[in-house]
Amino acid sequence: MTQPPPSPTMCVLPWIHLCASIDGVYGRCCVDDSMYHNELYESEAEPVFKLNADAVGCAPNSRYAQDNPDEVRGLTEAFNSPNMRRTRLAMLAGERVSACDYCYHREDRGATSYRQSINERFADTVDFADLAERTAPDGSFEEFPFFLDIRFGNTCNLRCVMCAYPVSSGWGAKKRPKWSSAVIDPYREDEELWATLRENAHLIRRLYFAGGEPFMQPGHFAMLDLLIETGNAENVDIVYNSNLTVLPEKVFDRFPHFKSVGIGASCDGVGEVFERIRQPAKWDVFVANVRRAKTEVNLWLQVAPQRLNLWGLRDLLLFAREEGLDADLANVVQWPDDLSVANLPDEEKRRATVELAELAEWCDGLDWSKPAAHLRALSAFMNAADPSELIAEGGV
Ligand SMILES: C[S@@+](CC[C@H](N)C(=O)[O-])C[C@H]1O[C@@H](n2cnc3c(N)ncnc32)[C@H](O)[C@@H]1O
Ligand code: SF4
Structure with missing residues (x-):
């Protein structure tokens, strides 16, 4: 079954999936912008743990629970929380959802988003039109996320x-x-x-x-x-x-x-x-x-490509071959800034561009398509005028 999603903004995840962060906030997926509150941990005095307005809820034993009593939920309630229901309805109507900006940002610049790759991954096993049909008028979906x-x-x-x-x-x-x-x-x-x-x-x-x-x-x-x-x-x-x-x-x-x-x-x-x-x-x-x-x-x-390993990728790929292992280099480090390859001096970028092209060709010669594609994406990321536009695919 290969199928287009019923709307241009639909992502299958809000119908089949739930993410729960290390500090107890639920999310539509692991790149859901509403789930992260890292700035709270930078505060010297204990801050109010206010959830983002589009978050789908928090777990009862999380630090967020005391400051957001109305947003405390279990897994099944979070899956049908008001914001999750709104998300499904917006997606079915072809509208964008602010929590999914990470994906749109990539799509708008011609890169592949997590939304697009996950839709492709489930296209043969999940009937998207059926999910849309079984969504209640208020956006609820009465299933357990598998x-x-x-x-x-x-x-x-x-x-x-x-x-x-x-x-x-x-x-x-x-x-x-x-x-x-x-x-x-x-x-x-x-x-x-x-x-x-x-x-x-x-x-x-x-x-x-x-x-x-x-x-x-x-x-x-x-x-x-x-x-x-x-x-x-x-x-x-x-x-x-x-x-x-x-x-x-x-x-x-x-x-x-x-x-x-x-x-x-x-x-x-x-x-x-x-x-x-x-x-x-x-x-x-x-x-x-x-x-x-x-x-x-x-x-x-x-692999998380960054300044500290750019010149070690050759040895790393050789090690992978010797051990008979595939390598995934999509999760390019963007933060912290000083570790990002986007912030290398121009001269080093020029040399690294040659190195990455050679490595990608070497992978081509071995019919090793995934690292070859990731190395070319890494080079494009390093050389882009606005590197955040070209982040390679991959969650953390
Ligand atoms: C957060 S770790 C959790 C799992 C496990 N501890 C590990 O290291 O694989 C998941 C992945 O995120 C990667 N990672 C960590 N910090 C990152 C960063 N600043 N940018 C991109 N990827 C990062 C890690 O290398 C790892 O592959
Ligand atoms: S990336 Fe390193 S420090 Fe972070 S969770 Fe994984 S192993 Fe631990």
Whole structure:
């Protein structure tokens, strides 16, 4: 079934998916502008945790709950919250939704958006016209979202140079405002959430885990166990982004229960480059974990191209080939500014343009189309007059 969406602004995600951020805000997807409130964590005095006006709600145990009592919801309520209902109706009417600006910004400049790629990904398995037809006049959609991205807290052992608090508790342990705690986990003790997940386990088909570091999150293990215990794991595809510097053996007892398991192992360079970016990780530990995990699951290298690894991409791609792994270089670092390749001096940009073109040609010669396309997009991003117009595809 290949099909056009019923309107030019429709995205399938508000009908099938819910995202839940590390600090307890629900979102339409992981690039939903309404979900992020990072500026609150820059305040020295404890701020009011006011939710953005177009947010779809917050979890009961989140810090937002006390300051937004009317917006406290469970998963199913958030999926049919007033803003989520408005979003569906606006999309069906062909209107734009401010929370989705990240996607429109790319589309308006000829780049592929997350909305477009996700619509394509589900075009063969989800009937978009049927979703539109079954949407109630008030925008509600009476189904459980089969694709969930719940970030079970920010627990992480690393402080990668391009990451920050509150995403990583490793950064939080080193640098955070006095009023907050290093570890944030609004879902682990949320009994209503766990009851909802158990009740609807038979309807779940896809899970994405990130964080924080998923292999350190108690909530992630509880989620896997819930699906196994209820006999539903065999219907579920699971996908991770992991730093793969921790790999508890107990994951391998659980993985065979699932329909499929994919791990995007974050790797931004080889040897010293890896260790400079992913502090205080050890390259040898990562390599051993890659070799262990790739025997059991589909594993690829997830690269965040930035100033500190531009000249190490050649070695990184060689390592991927030696290990028989694919590489995804779409998640280009835009922030922090000083790590972005867009801010290199002109002379270095000229040399890097030649390097990236050579690498892309080398990939072409190997019939390795994904890295080739990503390297060309990276070069375009680096050389664009307004680089934010050409961000390569990929969520964080
Ligand atoms: C936030 S991490 C969470 C999962 C896990 N801890 C990991 O590192 O894979 C998800 C992905 O975002 C990437 N990332 C972190 N900071 C970033 C930034 N400032 N810009 C772009 N990607 C970033 C990481 O390299 C990783 O591949
Ligand atoms: S491992 Fe992931 S969550 Fe942890 S600091 Fe690095 S990028 Fe951030």
